[in-house]
Amino acid sequence: xxxxxxxxxxxxxxxxxxxxxxxxxxxxxxxxxxxxxxxxxxxxxxxxxxxxxxxxxxxxxxxxxxxxxxxxxxxxxxxxxxxxxxxxxxxxxxxxxxxxxxxxxxxxxxxxxxxxxxxxxxxxxxxxxxxxxxxxxxxxxxxxxxxxxxxxxxxxxxxxxxxxxxxxxxxxxxxxxxxxxxxxxxxxxxxxxxxxxxxx
Amino acid sequence: xxxxxxxxxxxxxxxxxxxxxxxxxxxxxxxxxxxxxxxxxxxxxxxxxxxxxxxxxxxxxxxxxxxxxxxxxxxxxxxxxxxxxxxxxxxxxxxxxxxxxxxxxxxxxxxxxxxxxxxxxxxxxxxxxxxxxxxxxxxxxxxxxxxxxxxxxxxxxxxxxxxxxxxxxxxxxxxxxxxxxxxxxxxxxxxxxxxxxxxx
DNA sequence: GTAATAAACGGAGGCGCCTCCGTTTTAAGT
DNA sequence: ACTTAAAACGGAGGCGCCTCCGTTTATTAC
Numbered sequence: 001x002x003x004x005x006x007x008x009x010x011x012x013x014x015x016x017x018x019x020x021x022x023x024x025x026x027x028x029x030x031x032x033x034x035x036x037x038x039x040x041x042x043x044x045x046x047x048x049x050x051x052x053x054x055x056x057x058x059x060x061x062x063x064x065x066x067x068x069x070x071x072x073x074x075x076x077x078x079x080x081x082x083x084x085x086x087x088x089x090x091x092x093x094x095x096x097x098x099x100x101x102x103x104x105x106x107x108x109x110x111x112x113x114x115x116x117x118x119x120x121x122x123x124x125x126x127x128x129x130x131x132x133x134x135x136x137x138x139x140x141x142x143x144x145x146x147x148x149x150x151x152x153x154x155x156x157x158x159x160x161x162x163x164x165x166x167x168x169x170x171x172x173x174x175x176x177x178x179x180x181x182x183x184x185x186x187x188x189x190x191x192x193x194x195x196x197x198x199x200x
Numbered sequence: 201x202x203x204x205x206x207x208x209x210x211x212x213x214x215x216x217x218x219x220x221x222x223x224x225x226x227x228x229x230x231x232x233x234x235x236x237x238x239x240x241x242x243x244x245x246x247x248x249x250x251x252x253x254x255x256x257x258x259x260x261x262x263x264x265x266x267x268x269x270x271x272x273x274x275x276x277x278x279x280x281x282x283x284x285x286x287x288x289x290x291x292x293x294x295x296x297x298x299x300x301x302x303x304x305x306x307x308x309x310x311x312x313x314x315x316x317x318x319x320x321x322x323x324x325x326x327x328x329x330x331x332x333x334x335x336x337x338x339x340x341x342x343x344x345x346x347x348x349x350x351x352x353x354x355x356x357x358x359x360x361x362x363x364x365x366x367x368x369x370x371x372x373x374x375x376x377x378x379x380x381x382x383x384x385x386x387x388x389x390x391x392x393x394x395x396x397x398x399x400x
Numbered sequence: 401g402t403a404a405t406a407a408a409c410g411g412a413g414g415c416g417c418c419t420c421c422g423t424t425t426t427a428a429g430t
Numbered sequence: 431a432c433t434t435a436a437a438a439c440g441g442a443g444g445c446g447c448c449t450c451c452g453t454t455t456a457t458t459a460c
Contacts, residue, residue, distance in 0.1 A: 017437095017438095018436095018437060018438065020437090020438065020439080021437075021438060021439090024438085024439085049440090054439075054440075055439060055440025055441055056440075056441070057438095057439065057440050057441070058438075058439055058440065061438075061439080
């Protein structure tokens with residue numbers, strides 16, 4: 001339902017691009033994701049254009065500002081993370097799916113730690129981006145938690161927002177070298193707590 | 201070892217500048233204030249250096265980032281505004297001094313309207329800057345209000361923070377072409393209210 | 401006054417940003 | 431298949447950022 005609405009909006013807002021334009025645009029987003037990950041959010045836009053095999057003018061036509069490009073990359077990554085929830089749910093027992101998804105979630109945030117400042121500015125400047133993505137994340141998590149509660153693999157006295165709060169406690173911890181490892185341990189710990197008393 | 205480093209830093213902080221260095225630094229701040237006013241906070245640093253008659257390297261030695269320079273200019277302007285409070289108090293009846301100072305205050309904010317976004321980022325990033333300057337403004341205003349209350353030229357049932365709140369209502373109004381004029385009218389209105397019932 | 405030296409100067413150079421516009425490609429009409 | 435107009439391309443060019451380092455200048459010691 002929600003996906004149908006999104007699809008409709010996209011169709012309404014965007015006229016179809018010419019084949020070469022669509023190809024270049026997709027390529028740019030893909031390369032940009034890689035380069036931002038490698039060099040941070042201040043990476044050279046000219047490097048992105050070069051590695052995507054297009055001229056700098058083409059990059060600017062598609063993404064008038066750096067922020068436009070970052071936003072598209074960010075939305076794409078959040079969407080990939082969230083749509084993985086459904087796939088995990090189909091392939092694993094619901095508690096395992098939830099655990100794996102939470103692990104990916106904190107890992108994703110870990111990779112963004114370095115960019116936090118610039119990204120936070122973008123997220124406060126562009127409140128639509130913030131509400132869209134945080135809504136999408138909540139939805140994915142809710143799906144997993146409700147399934148696990150329903151089939152009794154985790155306890156029934158928690159809901160998605162409880163888990164989200166618990167996770168935020170994990171990823172808002174200070175930024176040390178072992179941050180990533182500790183986060184994973186904490187996710188395991190949280191998961192054990194969720195399994196305890198399950199099926200009662 | 202650590203002590204040596206600390207000692208070096210202290211020395212560096214307190215050390216008087218060489219005569220030419222001080223001259224260039226002052227010149228840069230003065231020119232920067234003009235250029236930022238003319239072209240906005242994103243003005244070219246090379247233009248500032250050029251108009252100050254120094255090389256770009258000299259500008260960067262004194263102010264490693266644009267933010268450093270903006271901060272110094274901003275502090276200087278706030279200080280000029282606030283120290284004018286004392287001068288006004290010496291030359292005018294206390295109610296007139298207060299009115300004139302408030303007029304200058306809203307005018308100053310009016311000039312900063314266009315830069316608001318960048319400046320707000322700087323003020324939230326650098327909380328020392330924010331608390332220092334807002335403290336200084338409060339102090340200047342308090343001085344004027346207390347004097348006017350004390351000699352009965354304005355009513356006694358208000359204090360500086362009341363007036364500051366009233367002013368913030370004035371300058372947070374939307375940004376229209378007549379903003380400046382309306383603000384002045386509102387200051388006059390506020391002042392009439394303050395005078396009403398004075399000396400009771 | 402002169403020499404020595406630490407401090408400051410300044411601009412060339414390399415890189416990235418962004419715009420502008422002549423060239424190329426697509427796709428719609430015939 | 432061919433023509434053609436619109437769409438997209440891409441890179442040169444101008445400007446600003448910032449660093450690096452050879453040169454100049456102020457100050458200190460004699």
